[in-house]
Amino acid sequence: MRQLLSGNEACAIGAIRAGVRFFAGYPITPSTEIAEYLARELPKVGGTYIQMEDEIGSISCMNGATAAGLKAMTATSGPGFSLMQEGIGYSVMAELPCVIVNVMRGGPATGTPTRTSQADVMQARFGTHGDHPIVALCPWSVRECFDLTVAAVNISERLRLPVIVLMDEIVGHMREVVELPAEVRLWQPEKPKPPREEYFHYDDQNNYDARIASFGEGYRIHLTGLTHRKDGFPTDEPEIIKWNLDRLRKKIEDNRSWLWDLDYQDLGSETVIVCYGSAARSAMEAKYQFERKSGKRVGILRLRMIWPFPTERLIGLLRSARRVIVPEMNQGQLYREVERTVNLQVGVVSVQRYDGEMLTPEEIIQAL
């Protein structure tokens, strides 16, 4: 069925199709349509929508629902995302899978509520305290808002991680005619089987996707934000502190093969544009216009997963480039990451726009 949808709606539909049955949130532009859609649709499928008193409550409430066995999601924008950071750290530490959608607006502080930006790239990576990796996905179209929300749910379930979907206001509010797939593939976690005495909530086996128990299943689990042993109980033994942090890092590292999920076109050209989100739409248009006029080819490497940053993959892909252009709606957040990936002979140009307006194809063409 072809339908006209906004990115925010497609994201909400993706969540329900991926089995999300719990949403806790607090309204904030430009993410609110996700909450409104889910408030209407979740109860129809037996799910729960709750509007919390703030974003700190939202992420904590969501952590509670996940601990009790539901697939859960929240959606917010910059200021709310900031408030959630400690709770996101808790999801990481206690390994509670969930999806956090951040439809980016400009900041700092209340910034520009109704304008667009891509200024939370680094916050998504380093927002919460402590030393741990994170997964963040970046859709560029309405269809991809659907697809990447489903992917986010699957990754989060499989690795027991919070996964961030970073959309920008343009992608969230843009409307497109899309055909959503009839079937979506879902990760099906198995329930734990061993008797309670032999059950460890944090077990390194199975690439970290070990079967886990939730509250109410008779396993009497203990969840804490403190550094814990594999049975979940706190400790401050140096060896186990290290094991705990290694585990959080390695469950992403050891699963890279299927996690790397990036999209690219026309590689091998002398000039390559590395881009994501709505800036990639302008980059695509810039590429066509420039090629028509100049006859020279332009490559585009569009990232769908920006964290973990696909460094190894990019090193290979950008080897033959003579110049790399990174257009983004901030003051060069991903630019630095790209710069330290390519070798020194390759010039990396940052094309920035941060006045709340869309980055235009012309601005990218100027850099070409």
Add this chain to the structure above:
Amino acid sequence: MIEIKEDRFLDYFRLDERFPHILCPGCGIGTIMATMVRAFIDLGIGQDELCVVSGIGCSSRVPGYLDCDTFHTLHGRALPAATGVKLAKPEMRVVVIGGDGDIMAIGGNHFIHTARRNLDITVIVVNNFTYGMTGGQYSPTTPTHEKATTAPYGNVERSFDICFIAKAAGAMFVARSTTFHVLHMKRMIELALTKKGFSVVEVISQCPTFYGRHQGIGDAVKMLEWLKGSSVDVKKVKDPWQVKDKFVIGVLHDQEEIPPYTELYQEVRNRAKG
């Protein structure tokens, strides 16, 4: 002849590796933990239907020692976390335990809103008038003029009446007790657990390590005597909300039940399905 019933008390604790506990000698939190467990047993609340949730603080360490599903969340966030658990598994018994700092300061906003929503959760607020775990700073319940590590010249703030706020925010049941009045405390906890909807028990507890020392009340025994001497039964006062120089203990508010959040939301689901 006295008939000795099987005592299931120890079954409710994670005895293997979790003891000895980290609480100071003479701390009131142990008394509250034990009393809480006695209440669970006598009400027949099984370990597999129970989820005990806390935030951060000495009081919030209690769940770690209990053999049931336990959730040690962030400082101040026990109530929203418990809300998530209750909404996901309405059939579970959800009990929150935390300190006056955890629940009334950093978690104050969550407290009033959870009460307003009427989640079917019982909250035990351990009020020791101080931040124990961080070393005796003043809390929202520290009386005015009293000294604390962060109020060396005396506290200028006015203090919260936890029970009054609970009632005003919409709790179904509100009671107060102390660690001196153990049987009374157990009765209050039992009544709260039996009540459908949001229920609160404030338990005034001794922190001999910090509060007792700072106030010159002395060690645990002296503090218990102080609790005994400073408490008055609610039945003996005209208006419990007007008594300023004593701890009024007993049931302070018990209203006609209204359907809790989970039941109302089930109606929402039915309406949405049309």
